Amino acid sequence: xxxxxxxxxxxxxxxxxxxxxxxxxxxxxxxxxxxxxxxxxxxxxxxxxxxxxxxxxxxxxxxxxxxxxxxxxxxxxxxxxxxxxxxxxxxxxxxxxxxxxxxxxxxxxxxxxxxxxxxxxxxxxxxxxxxxxxxxxxxxxxxxxxxxxxxxxxxxxxxxxxxxxxxxxxxxxxxxxxxxxxxxxxxxxxxxxxxxxxxxxxxxxxxxxxxxxxxxxxxxxxxxxxxxxxxxxxxxxxxxxxxxxxxxxxxxxxxxxxxxxxxxxxxxxxxxxxxxxxxxxxxxxxxxxxxxxxxxxxxxxxxxxxxxxxxxxxxxxxxxxxxxxxxxxxxxxxxxxxxxxxxxxxxxxxxxxxxxxxxxxxxxxxxxxxxxxxxxxxxxxxxxxxxxxxxxxxxxxxxxxxxxxxxxxxxxxxxxxxxxxxxxxxxxxxxxxxxxxxxxxxxxxxxxxxxxxxxxxxxxxxxxxxxxxxxxxxxxxxxxxxxxxxxxxxxxxxxxxxxxxxxxxxxxxxxxxxxxxxxxxxxxxxxxxxxxxxxxxxxxxxxxxxxxxxxxxxxxxxxxxxxxxxxxxxxxxxxxxxxxxxxxxxxxxxxxxxxxxxxxxxxxxxxxxxx
Numbered sequence: 040x041x042x043x044x045x046x047x048x049x050x051x052x053x054x055x056x057x058x059x060x061x062x063x064x065x066x067x068x069x070x071x072x073x074x075x076x077x078x079x080x081x082x083x084x085x086x087x088x089x090x091x092x093x094x095x096x097x098x099x100x101x102x103x104x105x106x107x108x109x110x111x112x113x114x115x116x117x118x119x120x121x122x123x124x125x126x127x128x129x130x131x132x133x134x135x136x137x138x139x140x141x142x143x144x145x146x147x148x149x150x151x152x153x154x155x156x157x158x159x160x161x162x163x164x165x166x167x168x169x170x171x172x173x174x175x176x177x178x179x180x181x182x183x184x185x186x187x188x189x190x191x192x193x194x195x196x197x198x199x200x201x202x203x204x205x206x207x208x209x210x211x212x213x214x215x216x217x218x219x220x221x222x223x224x225x226x227x228x229x230x231x232x233x234x235x236x237x238x239x240x241x242x243x244x245x246x247x248x249x250x251x252x253x254x255x256x257x258x259x260x261x262x263x264x265x266x267x268x269x270x271x272x273x274x275x276x277x278x279x280x281x282x283x284x285x286x287x288x289x290x291x292x293x294x295x296x297x298x299x300x301x302x303x304x305x306x307x308x309x310x311x312x313x314x315x316x317x318x319x320x321x322x323x324x325x326x327x328x329x330x331x332x333x334x335x336x337x338x339x340x341x342x343x344x345x346x347x348x349x350x351x352x353x354x355x356x357x358x359x360x361x362x363x364x365x366x367x368x369x370x371x372x373x374x375x376x377x378x379x380x381x382x383x384x385x386x387x388x389x390x391x392x393x394x395x396x397x398x399x400x401x402x403x404x405x406x407x408x409x410x411x412x413x414x415x416x417x418x419x420x421x422x423x424x425x426x427x428x429x430x431x432x433x434x435x436x437x438x439x440x441x442x443x444x445x446x447x448x449x450x451x452x453x454x455x456x457x458x459x460x461x462x463x464x465x466x467x468x469x470x471x472x473x474x475x476x477x478x479x480x481x482x483x484x485x486x487x488x489x490x491x492x493x494x495x496x497x498x499x500x501x502x503x504x505x506x507x508x509x510x511x512x513x514x515x516x517x518x519x520x521x522x523x524x525x526x527x528x529x530x531x532x533x534x535x536x537x538x539x540x541x542x543x544x545x546x547x548x549x550x551x552x553x554x555x556x557x558x559x560x561x562x563x564x565x566x567x568x569x570x571x572x573x574x575x576x577x578x579x580x581x582x583x584x585x586x587x588x589x590x591x592x593x594x595x596x597x598x599x600x601x602x603x604x605x606x607x608x609x610x611x612x613x614x615x616x617x618x619x620x621x622x623x624x625x626x627x628x629x630x631x632x633x634x635x636x637x638x639x640x641x642x643x644x645x646x647x648x649x650x
Contacts, residue, residue, distance in 0.1 A: 040572055041072045043253035043271070047264035048080035051089040051099060055080065057259045057284065058090060060352050060560070066093050067561030071568070074098040074253060076237055078263055081105050100249075102235050104228055104263060121188055128178055129188045130197060136171035137201035139164045140310045141211045165341075168314040169321075176233045176270045184234035189227035195219050202303075210306035218303045225308055229315070232266040240275050240579070251275035254572050258319075261288060262312065265319045272322055278575035279322055280567065284329035284352055285484045288316045288340055317341040324571050327564075330485050330506035348567065352485055353560025356552060359494035362471035363548050369497070371537065374405045374530060375473035377458075377466065377488045378480075380423045385502075386430045388523045389479040393453065394437045395527035400534050404452045408469045411457045431455060470495040474540055475533045480504050481520045489515075493551035496544040500529040510555075514547035 044050070050061035065073050073096045079085050082105065092099070121129060142164055179185045188194065198219045202211045214222070240251030250256060256268035257280045268279040300308070320326060320342035327350040328334040334347055374393065378384050386407065393405045411427065434453040456463045463469050470476060476492035476499045483505035490510060492499050499515035501507045508517055516533065518525040533540050553559075580588065 040254040040568065041074065041252065042068075042568070043074050043076055043250050043256045043268075043277070045076050045256060045258040045264045045267050047078040047104070047260055047262065048084065049077075049259065051075055051077060051092055051096075052079065052084050053087050053090055054084050060284070061259055062090055063353055063355070063557045064561060064564060065096060067557060068565060068568075069093070069095050071095065072097055074250075075100070076250065076267055077101045078104045078232065100237060102231070102237075104231060121182055121185075125178065125182050126188070126193070129175070129185065130193060132171045132174040132178065133188075133194055134197045134201065135167055136175065137198050138204070139168035139171060140307060140314060141198075141201040141204070141207045165314060165317055165321075169318050172269075172315075172318065173273050175230065176273065179233040180238065180274075186227065186231065186234055189230060190223070194227075195223050198223060208306060208310070210303050211310075214303035214307070218301050218307075221300065221304050222307045222311075225304075226311060229263055229311070230266075232263055233270065235267065237267055238270055238274055250277060253277055254577060255280060255568060257282065257568075260285075261316050261319050265323075266315070269319060269322055276575075276577050278324040278571050278577070279319075280325050280327065280571060281319060281323040282327045282329070282350070283333050283337065285333065288312055288336065313340065320346070324575050325567055327567065331509045332484065332506045348563075350560060350563045350567075351555050352487075353557035354487070354490055354494070354555050356494050356556050358465075359467050359470070359491060362467045363494055363496040365471075367471075368537065368541065368544075369471055369474045370404070371474050372400060372403045372534060373473035373475075374403065374534075375469060375476050375492075375497075376405070376407045376409075376479065377469055377476070377491070378409050378478075380409050380411060380427045380430075382422070382426050383480060383482040385479045385481045385521065386426075387433065388521055388526065389477060390430065390433050390437060390453065392479070392523035392526035392530065395524060396530050396534070397438070397452065399527075399531045403534065404454070406454050406456060406463075406469070406473060408456045408458055408463045411455075427455070466491055467495065470497055474498070474537075475500060475530060477526070477530065478502060478507065479520075479526060483507060486510055490551055490555050493547035493555075496548040498533050498540040498543040499547065500526065500533065502526070511547075512550055514543055514550050516543075 044061065044065070046057065046061065049055040049057040050065075052058060075092075075096060075098065077099065079101060085101075085103070089099075175185060195216070199214075199216075201207065202214045202219070237249045238251055239249035250267060250271035251274060253271070254277070256271050256277050258265035258268045259282055261281060261283055265279070265281055268277070268281070271277040272279050317340060320337060320340065323346060325348055326337060326342050326346045327348050328337055329350065329352050331349065334349060337347065338344060374396070376386070376389060380386070389405075389407075393403070396403050407430075434451065434455075438452050440451050454462075458466070458469070470492050474497070476489070476495075476497045478486060478489055478499065478501040480486070480502055481504060483502075485506050486501070489499060489501060489507065493510075493514065499511065501511060501515060501517050502520040502522075503517050504520050511517060516529040518529050533543075
């Protein structure tokens with residue numbers, strides 16, 4: 040079958056989110072054809088280029104979400120000025136969208152699922168939001184884009200009227216002109232996929248096929264990445280699969296707080312992204328959270344439980360096989376921490392806990408290994424560098440350099456090491472050097488470092504955050520976050536009991552190999568793909584090369600509701616390929632649309648095509 044893989048800020052770029060699991064998924068499903076539709080987040084990400092793409096990727100189309108649009112449609116993405124009739128139509132639809140976002144609970148509560156149109160939001164407002172969203176999509180298709188209209192003074196005035204109208208949420212009523220301008224800019228960015236030329240079907244459009252020509256859209260996150268899938272479903276009936284390993288709505292809430300936006304803008308953005316998330320969940324055929332933590336967020340935001348299928352991220356286990364299978368237990372008095380240097384990892388509590396450990400085990404050592412700040416000068420890098428400096432200063436204060444004799448050089452029991460340095464050449468070697476792996480985070484999604492330690496057969500001590508308990512499943516010790524004493528007691532308990540460490544490590548490795556490998560991830564999605572296309576086939580008119588209808592192109596079985604053959608047999612995918620329209624407009628990569636397109640076979644890991 041032909042899959043439209045929708046990404047935002049990740050695959051096929053070498054940097055960004057979800058790039059690794061997407062690459063493993065595409066390579067693992069080599070019997071399917073993949074078209075990649077990618078939204079980039081920065082110029083730096085585009086300049087870094089792409090990963091090397093496998094041959095089953097036939098098409099890559101990209102568009103930026105980061106540029107400040109100032110043109111009038113010459114880029115083919117945003118569109119130019121609208122005519123009088125189109126402006127009236129836009130004003131009506133945008134006002135309906137704004138009212139659906141601005142209207143909220145009368146008590147002034149502006150957070151949570153109720154804001155977003157989940158269980159606590161009014162279903163009528165959610166329907167109005169969806170109606171306006173699809174109306175704007177149709178207008179963008181008819182007019183060639185809405186970028187100029189979404190940035191216009193008229194759009195800001197419509198937002199102002201909605202915020203001043205009776206029934207507007209309390210925080211929105213306090214919005215001033217700068218707040219409205221900021222919110223309008225965010226909405227324009229979020230709705231930019233409406234103006235893309237990605238939605239041709241197999242028999243129309245200059246490119247001869249876009250998202251309308253695929254059998255299934257797979258969005259690798261919610262939000263902007265899923266929006267093209269919503270439009271493809273609306274225009275062409277293409278089923279939508281949504282995968283979230285980190286809930287996009289939760290990330291939006293956190294980002295809005297970190298951006299130091301005003302309270303009215305935060306409330307409006309929370310409401311807008313909540314409504315969008317609710318519509319994505321409502322229209323998706325299947326939703327695959329990566330863990331129970333993400334699943335709870337999705338249910339809270341209105342996702343139907345019947346659509347939810349937990350699919351854990353797949354990780355490469357082979358690179359940890361040598362360490363995991365060998366009998367050497369590692370240094371018996373060494374604790375290892377691996378991760379990104381960040382305040383959310385709470386290394387301060389870890390250092391205080393290690394001070395307690397040293398009282399019980401004077402010979403204990405702590406290795407802190409991770410990607411150190413690069414000195415690029417970015418805000419995140421500066422914060423990480425300052426935090427690292429604070430941690431080093433605290434370690435020097437808590438653990439003065441110690442020497443074993445009068446003529447020996449003093450050494451600190453805590454070491455800060457960069458991954459890839461001679462002392463820490465690779466993850467497997469780092470995990471294998473210690474007997475206990477520690478995770479001290481106060482915020483965590485899916486704990487990748489914990490799974491890597493499990494692959495290495497190491498006993499673990501972790502804080503109870505995110506999906507930690509779900510991942511550990513009884514094969515390690517779990518303590519409350521921000522509790523150095525509990526963390527220290529758990530570490531000491533394992534350092535004193537080598538037999539227990541061995542039992543827990545063996546059980547952890549067995550659990551990781553059963554649940555968190557690339558093979559189980561690929562197998563799960565293979566079955567989900569076949570199930571979706573068997574229950575939600577796209578009805579297209581099949582034609583031959585001359586444009587004449589092809590009799591018997593759609594087999595009778597495709598019209599029988601329900602599952603008519605076992606997914607494992609693989610017959611569904613073959614039948615559906617036989618019934619897919621061949622199209623008459625030429626290959627989809629030949630389009631000259633505004634969003635940048637490349638034939639994946641021509642460009643590998645770079646920006647512009649050479650052909």
